[in-house]
Amino acid sequence: MSPIQNDNADVPVNLQQEWAFIGSGTPMRDAVRNFDWSATELGPINAWPPALKAVVGIIMNSAHPMFLWWGPKLIQIYNDAYVPSFGIGKHPAALGQGGAECWQEIWPIIWPQISHVMTGGAANWYEDNLVPIWRNSRMEDVYWTYTYTPVYGDDDQIVGTLVVCTETTSRILAERRQRTLSSLTERLTFCKTREEIFETVHAVAAENTADILAVAVNHEDAANLNKDTHFSIHALQLHFHHDCSLTFELSQRLPFDAAYSKFLHEFAAVVCRALTHMESLLARDFAAAERDRLLFDAPVGTAIMMGDDLVFQLANPIYCKIIGRPEIMVVGRSFDEVFPELFDSEVRTKFKHVFREGIPFVSEETKVRISLYGGEPEDRYYIYNLAPIRRVDGQVHGLMAIAIDITSQVLARTEIERLNDNLNVTSRAKDEFLAMLGHELRNPLAPIVTALELMKMRNPGPKVSKEQAVIQRQVDHLVRLVDDLMDVSRITSGKVQLRIVASNLRDVMNKALEMASHLLEKKNHHLTLDVAPITWVGDPARLAQVVANLLTNAAKYTPDGGEISLVTYHEDDKVKIRVSDNGMGISPSLMPNIFDLFVQGGRSVDRSDGGLGIGLALVSNLVQLHHGSVHAESPGEGLGSSFTISLPHKLALVEAEVQEKPVHVPASTSARILVVDDNRDAADSLLELLSAMGHEVRAVYDPIQALNEVQRYMPEFAILDIGLPGMDGYELAKAIRELPGGDVMRLIALTGYGQQHDKERSHSAGFNAHMIKPVDFGYLERLIAGDI
Incomplete structure (x- = not known):
């Protein structure tokens, strides 16, 4: 197989753009671009599936050693940071090579680990694991800290294994050798004669045969050592005036480098110092x-x-x-x-x-x-x-x-451990409470939102009643508060995940403006925009949320008719987004904690547009997830404020196709739908709305009724509330799947819980989709229409 595909200069511009996720300008990026992938099961780069492109993009743009096995033959791709671990011998032939062919010497060790991941097991983690490999023309003892993580393809099947690793050989050898030197130093302390010293030398060396296969003192038994791999040190070389030399037989599984030589010299120096100490004790009369x-x-x-x-x-x-x-x-x-x-x-x-x-x-x-x-x-x-x-x-x-x-230290440590345990318990309880609270708040919101949708359908057109508009605004506000509440739960538990795509920064800013427009218009603010057309790679929804939070804050804390500006620009190697206002400003005492959770500045008596004090904490966390930073400035109270987001310029300049939003297409045909919810208001209102949309719908209020109705009615779709009495939605889904025809029915989970593990649990129970209360009716329409 030829490793070279084409010189980059000969690659058409459209392919160069499609390959932008790989990057260029480093040996491995260029090697991946130039490799003849069409000769492998991966096929040419432009035909790679999105999942493969995504993970390769992460690998090639990472400064951490990363490695990918893809497909049945475990075809290999790795980045520049990984290359030094190969030593001399495997690289560059390893690129595009099958895993079993490349790693023959360690395949019995790593194949079971890879197989575990590829067959659906959880990710593996190995710390300071000894995995000897062939490099530098010999088998070398190499230590690694690494994880094997499954990579899912576009069909949600595992198609590869991502390796994130760090070679820890240098540290492990240094620690092992330091332990040997410490042990030797400690044990020689108690030696009173030369014989005891030399016996201790042999004993300590025997405890570290990984570095010292054997040692001979004063050429004793030196003839028995391997002449090709021995190393001798005389006391005079170390500036000790002793007639003493040590000859070491070296390990053939380690490179004899400066660190190895230093260790042996230090070993010999410890022995010489012990001899000096012993002789000085014998030489004086200790009174x-x-x-x-x-x-x-x-x-x-x-x-x-x-x-x-x-x-x-x-x-x-x-x-x-x-x-x-x-x-x-x-x-x-x-x-x-x-x-x-x-x-x-x-x-x-x-x-x-x-x-x-x-x-x-x-x-x-x-x-x-x-x-x-x-x-x-x-x-x-x-x-x-x-x-x-x-x-x-x-x-x-x-x-x-x-x-x-050391009593005081032990008691202090014990108290710290107790307090830490209590803190962990409290933190877990808080996270569980926030999740439960969000769920309980979503449940009553669901029928309200559904009722509003029905009102819109029954009274179409631009004219909306004043009362309906009030309800809509307040429900939207409550939904945003619940979403913020759930976001802070995910922040504190470290479960925020980004969906990285290429986006036009103007589109992202427009979305943010749309999210904040109601409050800006309500308070009659004057908004100044200066948004540069930048192609940006990141999570557009999250960035829009960040900017919308800043705009909403500016609108809240600026008196009616204020001046607010949104500016995006380049500065040095960064993309900057700045939101400024001439509002209430920030006091110096509040500035150090402005991005902490539940911190708010002063507010007026009118709390109608209030929040929970978590918006800026969300801003800071989400910006940091994008490897950026956010900075707040204010001359003082009453003098306005400015928030500047700084994002890596490197990401902003990636040439990539900007993803368009999916077109919302309502269902064109009627479907048979069963709604199961013990909240009658929620079930009945959803039934009425779906019926108004042209579907044939029935509703039941407990799981036993649901099982009977499924057999009589044979619906195409079943929308199941998770928190059902007696038998929860997960159990009901499994029971439906076991009924005749249940295996082809499309099941939709409806719940107030929306974290990743909740979605995974729904999938495991047999649900086709997971919806969070209140219902997103556009998403539900696309589900029923088969667009999702």
Whole structure:
């Protein structure tokens, strides 16, 4: 297969535009453009399905290493950030290659993970996972943190696996080597002879055979090491005056790079320092009195105990304070006399064990139930070190204990954990309450909106009654409040998702103006527009919501007849959108928190156009999701304000076809429809509206009636409320699917819950569509007409 398709210069302009989602100007973007994809099962780029284009666009425009397997043969596409992980050997041949062919050496490891995702499993997450690969002409131990995520095609079937990964080899090796050096340093601290030092060197090296296959000291056993893979360091090279050298046998599964060499030099340096330390101890006569003086003045709790009964010879003031005993009650007494409450404790057992075995001990966080100054026993927390004290002949005749009281830190940590748990519980309860509240508010709205639609159908034409117009405006306002309420729930739980398409920025601004026009007109504001024609890639609905929120805020907080402007322009590498007004302004005290949830400035007595104080929080969150920022400015109260949105210019300049809105086409034929809702007002009003639209409709009010009516009536569509008594809408949908003819019936879920997991649950239960109360009748018409 030839990897080259055409030079970009030879590609027709229309194809260049269709390939804009790939980008250009980097090695991998150009490689993907130039690759002969027609020789693979993916076919030429211009024939790729939208789902493939979308995920490839994300990959190629990401600065994070990303990788895609697509189709039955798992054809590979990856970005520039991923290339360094290949090393030398696989790239560039890996582009367009099948996964099994490219990754033969690790296929038994990764294929089960890929298969799990491709066959409908959930996304996988692996952290610091060892996956050795062939690179740089050898098998190398490579560590990865990665996730496998299913990619859905245009038919909602899984057609690929997206890999987002980070190679963590350098960090894992650094941590492993640091642990080895720390262990070596710690264990050599207690070595008193050269023999002990060299035994410890062998022991520590044996615990890290991934880096050190073997080590020879002073050329002992050096002949047994692999001459092609050994590395020697002499003490003199490290500026230590010892007749000592270490020869290491290197791992053949790791590159011998600067980090590897540095580790071995540091290993040798630790050994040389231990030799220096040991020789200095042997060279001087450490006076016991000087030792005691130093220990007595130590900045940590320190004590010396001698003999089998561990009689205290020294206890410095800090030690006496943390054990809650005066010095006179400690020195000259045995451990059991000082701590009678610890007679059966693990702490006493550890002291005795260290004295008996002569093995140093460093504790972790330890809870000790102890009496302080003669009071009742209480739980205290310590970390302590025990070191045997030896005579010249090497026999243990005492212990040195170093102790630190960490009770206050432990209690503080415990309190923080408790508060955090409480906060999480409260946060979950708040999210559940907001979701429930939104649902309960949507239920009564549904029949009201339906009734309004009926009124419009019965009184067509431009003339609308004053009362009807009032109801319509207030219902629209209430719907917006409920939508904002649900949006803030999604924000706090991190569930806001963008639908990225290419749009004309003027169209987006027009939509925002349409959303805010009622309040602008109501308050007789003068609006100045200067909107540049920019093709922009992002979520047009969400950006329109952002700008509409800013325009609505400007209209609310500007006195009637005010000046409001909307401007879009380029500045440096950014696209800017600015909304300004000459209204109430923002006080300096409010400015730092202006984008926080439920924060509002002063408002007039008239609250008819009020909100919940979440509009600017939505603005900030949605702009950040687009990798942009929003900035507020105001000279002060009464002097107006300005909000400037900054979006990446890179996205704005992508040449892409602007998506047009779908045309609303009412159903042309009558359909048999069954409405199931225990709210009779909602069911009856929806029945009446659908009937007025020319459909044959029946309504029932409980699930048992629904099952009977389905068998008698055999509707083409069934609109099911989810919150039914006795049997909820999910269970009812499953039951209908099991009835004769139920497998071809189109089921529509009707609920006040509209988050992603609610839609997924509806789909799993067998619903063809998920509608949120109050009903969007245009969407419902398209569903019935088969346009969706």
